[in-house]
Amino acid sequence: MALVDITQRPGVLLGAAILLHVVLISAQVNxxxxxxxxxxxxxxxxxxxxxxxxxxxxxxxxxxxxxxxxxxxxxxxxxxxxxxxxxxxxxxxxxxxxxxxxxxxxxxxxxxxxNLDTTAADIIAASGSPEFRTVTIDKGTNDGLATDMAVISPAGVVGRVILPSRRASKVQLLIDRNAAAGALIERTRVQGVVEGFGDGSLRLEYVPGSSDVKPGDLVVTSGIDGIYPKGFVIGTIEQVGPGSGGYHQITVRPAVDFTRLEEVLVVRTPAANREAPEGKQ
The missing domain is CATH 1.20.5 (Single alpha-helices involved in coiled-coils or other helix-helix interfaces)
Incomplete structure (x- = not known):
């Protein structure tokens, strides 16, 4: 059928013949x-x-x-x-x-x-309240701890044990608004009471307005409270101003950075024997 179609188209046959002729000539021409x-x-x-x-x-x-x-x-x-x-x-x-x-x-x-009977403890928890400042340590009555034992660190006074259990204890930090400690100004030996203010700072109360007090003075424990050993650092006086009742209004910066506290020492020495060696606070 295809052959019949091709034969019916002379133009196609002619073109094919010419192409074949060119190819044959090309094969012969060099x-x-x-x-x-x-x-x-x-x-x-x-x-x-x-x-x-x-x-x-x-x-x-x-x-x-x-x-x-x-x-x-x-x-x-x-x-x-x-x-x-x-x-x-x-x-x-x-x-x-x-x-x-x-x-x-x-x-x-x-x-x-x-030169005190102490035991080291790790802080395992802290209170979330900004005013009631407490921490929990991993030592308790099994380790000889009892209520009102002082807690210290290399930087200074931390607080006191307020609730001991067998294997842990709650410690009230010195910056708690209900905390207090007997204190004295190291330079002049003027005594007073340091109280927590709940905002991370301390106040030195009951210091007569006539007393020689300057910013930068070091405040240490006096030992009169029967809890904290005498002579341990509490902090440094930041501000001094006139207060009421003839007393100074004194702000103290704590020596301890309570935000970075991890390990502490709990003092187990009886209160009568608690005194830091002079010059070795």
Whole structure:
């Protein structure tokens, strides 16, 4: 049927005959170098096809290798990030351990120079109230603790035990608004009472207005309350002003940073024997 269609189209037959004639002539005609024109043309055409194919393959290969390399770089970056995070956590842990070791060393030095019967304790909880300032320590009656035992740190006075249980105790901090301690100004030996104000500061009360008091004066425990050992640092006077009843109005900055407190010493020495060695507070 197709043959009949072709025979009915003389133009097609003529074109095919001319093309065949050109091909036959090209096969017989040589170039200046002696090679048949048909062979040269055919080789050139196939060479271009091969060139295009190789370029396509090379592009695909480069794209694939680039993807693999990028994926590998991504994996390496993720591994480096994980390693960096691990090192950061390890560094924080080592820093915390070093800080704890330093705190324990200071507690040991305080115990040795204070010449008091003490036991070290860790703070395991703190009160959430901004006015009633208490902490919980991990020592209790099983460790010889009792109510009204003084709690100190290398920096100074912390507070007193107010509620001991068998394995833990609640400690009222000196900055609690219901806390108080007998105190004296170290420079002049003028006595008064330090009271918590609930805002993190202290007030030195009942110091006569005629007394010599200056900002920067060191305030230490007097021992008259029968709770805190005599001579331990309470804080430094920040402000002095006129008060009521002929007394100074004195603000004291605590020596202890209660926001960073982690370990303490609880004084178990009987009140009659509680006194810090002179000059070794």
């Amino acid at each position: 170039t200046g170098s002696g090679l048949p024109i048909l062979q040269v043309v055919t080789f050139g055409a196939f060479a271009e096809v091969q060139r295009g194919t190789m370029a396509l393959v090379a592009g695909g290969r480069n794209f694939w290798f680039g993807y693999i390399a990028l994926h590998q770089v991504h994996l390496e970056n993720e591994a480096l990030k994980r390693e960096l995070q691990t090192l950061q956590v390890r560094l924080q842990h080592e820093h915390a351990q070093a800080q704890r070791t330093d705190n324990l060393r200071q507690l040991l030095e305080l115990r040795e120079r204070a």
